[in-house]
Amino acid sequence: MTSTRLLLNQTWAVSHRLLLEQWRQKRGLVFWAIFPASMMLLFGLVYANNINMRAGLDAAAAGILVGAALFFSCLGGTVAIIAAERERGTLSRLRTTPLRPTAYFLGVVLSQLLLALLQVFMLYSMALLIGAQYHGSLLLGGLILLLCVFSYVGMGFFLGVRFAKRSEEVVVALSAIGVPILVLGGTFFPLEIMPQAMQNLAQLNPILHMNQAFKGVAAYGKSMVDIRFELIFLLGFCGLCLGLGIHSYQQLPDTEKNQ
Secondary structure: OOHHHHHHHHHHHHHHHHHHHHHHOHHHHHHHHHHHHHHHHHHHHHHHOOHHHHHHHHHHHHHHHHHHHHHHHHHHHHHHHHHHHHHHOHHHHHOOOOOOHHHHHHHHHHHHHHHHHHHHHHHHHHHHHOOOOOOOOHHHHHHHHHHHHHHHHHHHHHHHHHOOOOHHHHHHHHHHHHHHHHHHOOOOOOHHHOOHHHHHHHOOOHHHHHHHHHHHHHOOOOOOOOOHHHHHHHHHHHHHHHHHHHHHHHOHHHHHHOO
């Protein structure tokens, strides 16, 4: 078996196992499916009842998807996977098998990507029903979403390996830092309505650039040239997150000894 084929087989095996675990915990799977659709419904009702805000409905759909749904499912879900597998001792056992670190990482990415596609379908099905529209290139929008998923999973891997020792810590951490980060990322309201000091601080928030990239395409029909700064930022941030995630998994034995 060639090296590439082995990597692909191991990647699918990891992804398949994680998806089966999600399927067995049907409540969690239902939550990940309903969460984006219910948020879109709530925001849609707000925008529908205010004619002056109606124009922001398209941007709201994009922001909820990238800044909220994918944040909690891909980043939070990855941290939860790592914490749960650490509690069960799965990660330590996997390190003694021929499984490649890259294959495990890509397996987590693939499983989260499939869940992300489910969320995209649920959210935009609801968004289109209540009058939202998608204006830009589907290919460019898909590229941005792919970079966002890779970035979230990579960062989730880093945080899970380095800091999350128990599943309960994931919920506490996301509750404590998630909402402020999402607000500063322009997920729920436009950056322009924030005080200047908050706008300056928000520029350091990667989620802001994710939101601006996808909102630019989905809500305003912008081209690759129009969002070139955001795309360059996302490519760099995605590479950084992937590097941190894989390196963290490779350093797992040392991390376990020190905790």
